[in-house]
Amino acid sequence: MSPNELRPTYPITTERLRLRPLTSADAEALLSYRSRPDVCRYVPFEPMTPDVITDRLDTYWAATILTDEGQSLTLGIEVAETGQLVGDVVLFWHSRKHRGGEIGYVVGPEFAGQGYATEAARAVLKLGFEGLGLHRIVGRIDERNEPSARVLRRLGMRQEARLVHNELFKGEWSTEVVFAMLSEEWAALG
Known part of the structure; x- marks a missing residue:
């Protein structure tokens, strides 16, 4: 399957999410965790202000479909039972030719350890592999x-690389670890 585009039907439901x-109704919930230095410590953004949240909601986070490489789809992680936004998950479409993508996620600390990031990321892997054909x-x-x-x-991803001090990240050298999954590995998880 060659990547074409991704037009999900929302909401995407999982067992609990x-x-x-x-x-814009999510601005306060997003600020509650994306403004925290402890949450932002190892992610590629600084603690966010209300203005940054508003700008992101109007730009990067406004996408609801993927039509070409270089785009990303950021979705709120909402607990189905309560309707509470507990985090967000993203799918980046890096390459049409190489059919490559990337996932990311962030969950508020008070909701950590409950499997929400794993459950949301698994749904996004499905979008990437089965919906977009990555x-x-x-x-x-x-x-x-x-x-x-x-x-x-x-999620079943395997560690492929450990890049020692490959990036000056937030004022210090960071060692990056890369995990990956191929479409056939995803299919084997069934």
Whole structure:
């Protein structure tokens, strides 16, 4: 299957979650975790202000479909039972030719350890492999972010690389760990 485009029907439901586009009504919930230095420690953004959240909602996070490489789809992670936004998950479409993508996720600390990131990321892997026809999806993390490494391992992704001090990240050298999964590995998980 060659990547064409991805036009999901929302909400995307899992056992406990609803994944859906973010809206301006989510601004306060997004700020509650994306403004925290501890949450932002190992992710590629600084603690966000209300203005940054508003700008992202109007631009990057406004996408609800993927039509070409270089685009990303960020979805809110909502607990189905309560309707509470607990985090967000993203699918990046990096290459049409190589059918490559990447996943990322962030969950508020008060909701960590409940499997929400894993459940949401699994649904996004399905979108990437089955919906968009990607061949390979990666997850790139700072080596010190062990909770995120556990999520990627639970998803069945394998560690492929450890890039020692490859990036000056937030004022210090960071060792990046790359996890990956191929479409045939996804299919084998069945």
